[in-house]
Amino acid sequence: MDSVKPCLPQEIAPVDAAQAALTAQCLGPWSNQLMAYFLTLRAETDAALAPRFPWAGGKAYPYGRCEEITQDLYARLAQRLARPSDPVTQALHDFVAQGGIVRSIWGVLREQYFQNALQFGGLYVDVSNDTVFVTKPQVEILPINECGLVAVRDLAHFRQTAERYWHATVYANHLAPTLAPLLPVITVSPGKLQPGLQSACDYMIDLMRRDAFVQAEAWLREGPVPPPELQLPDLPADLRAWTTDTRQEAVLACQRARAAGCQHDANWRSARVMDYLRSVGASKTGAGGTP
Known part of the structure; x- marks a missing residue:
């Protein structure tokens, strides 16, 4: 049997049965609240980044700032997880404490463009969904196997x-x-x-x-x-x-x-x-x- 290659940095981690169960157990009950939670984080990120990065490719923020937005929001999330003070943060904290995968991911989205996002076990959370087409919603949350993000093959x-x-x-x-x-x-x-x-x-x-x-x-x-x-x-x-x-x-x-x-x-x-x-x-x- 061929050995399985370890994940490269920013590659989607495989979601096995344990990760799927942990995602459902810890995050499933909060599925209706997660969108509002990440939109709040995104608003904080926008307030910090928009003055620093007003233009990209001749277009106004947030266009083209996928990487910067994702990295900034991820850092803000890490600060919250260190001191949970609300039920959703506590659920995310418990998910991580029990071995849930949380990682920054990058690849080709739906064979159209490069995209950064976040992985939470079996969930794909794109917190910069509007940085290519600015009319799209700011945040997109999907099952990881439905998101359409694939690793660059070569x-x-x-x-x-x-x-x-x-x-x-x-x-x-x-x-x-x-x-x-x-x-x-x-x-x-x-x-x-x-x-x-x-x-x-x-x-x-x-x-x-x-x-x-x-x-x-x-x-x-x-x-x-x-x-x-x-x-x-x-x-x-x-x-x-x-x-x-x-x-x-x-x-x-x-x-x-x-x-x-x-x-x-x-x-x-x-x-x-x-x-x-x-x-x-x-x-x-x-x-x-x-x-």
Whole structure:
């Protein structure tokens, strides 16, 4: 029998019989109250974030702020769970205390766009449901098996979604070779996203590590070469290609990382993420629902 691969960060965790029963036992009696509860949290998040992030892709908040809204609300929820002071928070606290899964999740929603959400055992709670289509309800709560969120299968699935959602042109990352094993894709989306490396979310980074950069290497070898005029202006000099054969430089970065066992090295991963953050500074945008 094939072994089951462990969940990657931000991946939906399997809902077994125990999780399903715990969800029904602890959260089922509060199903009518959960929507109002998360809408209250969302109102707190909006009050904090709207002044900080007024525009994205030329559109007003909350458009494009899926990741920021989900992260902020998740942090607010954690503060409440630490000191339950109302029946719904107490029910969520008891659910966690008894082993209920609570995690931030990310993937492709209904094969249309990238989306962040929260998982509570057998429940899918999207607290930023209105960040792509702003006329939709702010919060959506569904059984996890009906939500339509799926993990990104591979780089081809990621590229397909980026092209559909961001109207992106997708290139191989030959501009920052040392980052290419983890961030092998460059997207260009005029009017949507600044040209940038993809994707610096935990799920995609660890998806590249899981096969020891094999699919990253294949894409870097075969994918479209960035046009000469395409630049990443904030990219530090030490991260830029230093030879004229930029394709080979990116491919070699994957091969060398694999040979050194970097796919298993958390310190190497952290160092590359810090390099990425140096390359974007305060303008960092991720794949998680950002337009």
